[in-house]
Amino acid sequence: MHSFPIFLSFDRKPPLVVGGGELAAVKARLLLKRARSVDLSAAEGELAPELALLVAAGLVTVLAPKPGTAELRGRPLVISATEDDAEDARVAAIARALGVPVNVPDRPELCSFALPAIVDRGQVTVAIGTSGTAPVLAQRLRAWLERELHPRLDAVAKLAAEFRERVAERLPAGPSRRHFWEGVFDGPAARAALDGDESGARRLLGEAIERASAAGPAKGRVLLVGAGPGDPELLTLKAVRALKSADVILYDHLVGMSVLEYARREAELIPVGKSKGDHSVPQEAINALMVERAEAGQTVVRLKGGDPLIFGRGGEELAALRESGIEVEVIPGITASVAAAASLQIPLTHRDISHTVTFVSGHAAGGEEPSFEHLDLSALAGGQNTLVIYMGVSTASVVAAKLIAAGWQSDCPVMAVENVSRSNERRVATTLAELAAYPERLGLASPAVLLFGKVAGLEAAGAVDRVLSLPELRRAYA
Ligand SMILES: C[S@@+](CC[C@H](N)C(=O)[O-])C[C@H]1O[C@@H](n2cnc3c(N)ncnc32)[C@H](O)[C@@H]1O
Known part of the structure; x- marks a missing residue:
């Protein structure tokens, strides 16, 4: 079964852990990374030492053991970690009947959700799941991400949160605002935040907002991008970056679907497929569409099989774009031969x-x-x-x-x-x-x-x- 990842909010009601042993303590500790408090259904006199400490710190509230419908209803999630198979099955059955997400460690048949491997950078959380197929692979991915993601990534997220409203007031929604934020995350303000220079980061971001709002709406542009012969591993790094930055992608029929997987999720994908004898969108219409979208401020990726300038009518497209005064960049691709x-x-x-x-x-x-x-x-x-x-x-x-x-x-x-x-x-x-x-x-x-x-x-x-x-x-x- 393929599972769908989401991020749950614990704002309304605390999550519930059932059980008072070591396993329940591990789960309560995990939930406390995001929840202000956790409710625990367990016999008070039999709590594992860590749980007793969490109770004393006011982070865990103990409810009666053997929770029923009233205790489970409305919970954002429940983890049943009693280590008693029958009791876990009973809790899971009630939760499922109530539509409450439930997890029982090592009992996938009782679970309605799986706990991901987590990379935690404060506001920024990366959750990794393998639909229960390969936990060791998930752990390896986590270790890799731990190395790759800057330890102070949270500072960048906090900086963005602090300036979000000001940016919304000064820059119009749509491509202008999105390009602005892309520039921020690649730019000096984000670097200063990562370096721990909070006041420098604020100053640089403030200056960037002034500059962007004085410059007016972002100008659109077109990138003629070579998609290579089909294998996405033959895409250039620049091509991948272009696909990730596109508002709209006009692609040929020779471009494989696996290449389009690299597109920004929100990008509009328009097939303008041309194969011999099947010019589904005439060249003039493709040119006009590129010009129209770029003039509206969008980043347009014209994605062509192989290299864009080899038998791809790339020259005609370049001429039409230049004639209309549209900024254009060509990103080469690996040609079929x-x-x-x-x-x-x-x-x-x-x-x-x-x-x-x-x-x-x-x-x-x-x-x-x-x-x-x-x-x-x-x-x-x-x-x-x-x-x-x-x-x-x-x-x-x-x-x-x-x-x-x-x-x-x-x-x-x-x-x-x-x-x-x-x-x-x-x-x-x-x-x-x-x-x-x-x-x-x-x-x-x-x-x-x-x-x-x-x-x-x-x-x-x-x-x-x-x-x-x-x-x-x-x-x-x-
Ligand atoms: C309109 S041309 C585009 C060429 C493309 N711009 C390039 O650089 O590969 C289409 C021709 O490219 C060749 N071609 C493109 N992709 C190919 C592939 N994956 N395998 C074999 N030939 C391919 C075929 O000869 C096809 O008829």
């Missing part, structure tokens, strides 16, 4: 067998078949070049025939890679002649890149489907 080379462990250049790499579109701008009229294929036929074809699945055989006609060796190796970096990545090796004559034997599906040249014949890492030539097939079946 470079990711394919890495996955195959095949170099695109090689000092002995390939001195150039040419990226070519398998489609002409408006039509189906590429004319290659601007490309001197015969100049590249010398056997020392690598040709990479994008968007070439349906025209692969035409491309191969044109290369042969331009003087490329018919036994030149070809490697096609589908769905590079994704769980369904597939590689197929063949030759120019086979591809020209029998393209269907590759069983190629989009998206795929095709590598042509000697490097494509080098030994690849991982499984490769091989399309045997007809002479090879004849030999195999002789």
Whole structure:
């Protein structure tokens, strides 16, 4: 079962711990990190020493043991830690019937909630849960977060709380205010708070508010971001930061869902998917949408598969944005062929067998078949070049025939890679002649890149489907 994390408030009624032993003491101590007081159902004469101390300090109030409906009703939560199976089951049953959240240590079948591993920084709490599957993993995550999170993080939260109202009065809600706070948490006021310089932090934050309100509403901007070929681990750190800062994300159909997991939760996600023959949102409409949102002060992420400036109409988008005077930044991504080379462990250049790499579109701008009229294929036929074809699945055989006609060796190796970096990545090796004559034997599906040249014949890492030539097939079946 997957559980949903929430943070409970203990303002109305104290939580209730049932039991008077060591286990109950541990749970009461945990709750007292956030609750002003805890009620305890236990026999007063049989309290563990720690509980007795907490009672003496006025932090724990003892109620009669064996609580019933009246004691459980309206509790924010109940922990039954009597270490008596029957009694814990009885308490859990009443709590569940009343709809009161209940936990019984080490009895998940009786629990309606699990206690998370907690990293505590005062106002800032990080709760880690594994839906009961891996408590040791939760502990490891906690240890890691303990190291990563500044011990004085609470000071930053307190500073924000102190200035929250003043910021709300001075800066309009929406992107302006959000960007302001993002700047604060990355800026000198937060650093001063972390360094323990409380008055410095207040002064710096006050100055930042003055500056921001004098500057007027935040200007929107567009980030053209490369999402890489699909595996989110191939995103750059800058791309992740952009996704986390976006108000709106316009994404292409080649961008995998796992990449969008890195988006800010509140970001508006707009698919503007473009695949061959399916221009669901025309380019002009995409340009207009980016301009409109940026002019409204939003941070717009235009998320494109691979690299935004390789066969992605990124140039047209840049021109439209510049023409409208919109601030724009380009964040590069790993283009499909470079990711394919890495996955195959095949170099695109090689000092002995390939001195150039040419990226070519398998489609002409408006039509189906590429004319290659601007490309001197015969100049590249010398056997020392690598040709990479994008968007070439349906025209692969035409491309191969044109290369042969331009003087490329018919036994030149070809490697096609589908769905590079994704769980369904597939590689197929063949030759120019086979591809020209029998393209269907590759069983190629989009998206795929095709590598042509000697490097494509080098030994690849991982499984490769091989399309045997007809002479090879004849030999195999002789
Ligand atoms: C419109 S282009 C975009 C290229 C993209 N900007 C890049 O740098 O990879 C689309 C083509 O990129 C290639 N492509 C994109 N992602 C791919 C992937 N994960 N696996 C294989 N090819 C991919 C395919 O050739 C596809 O037809």
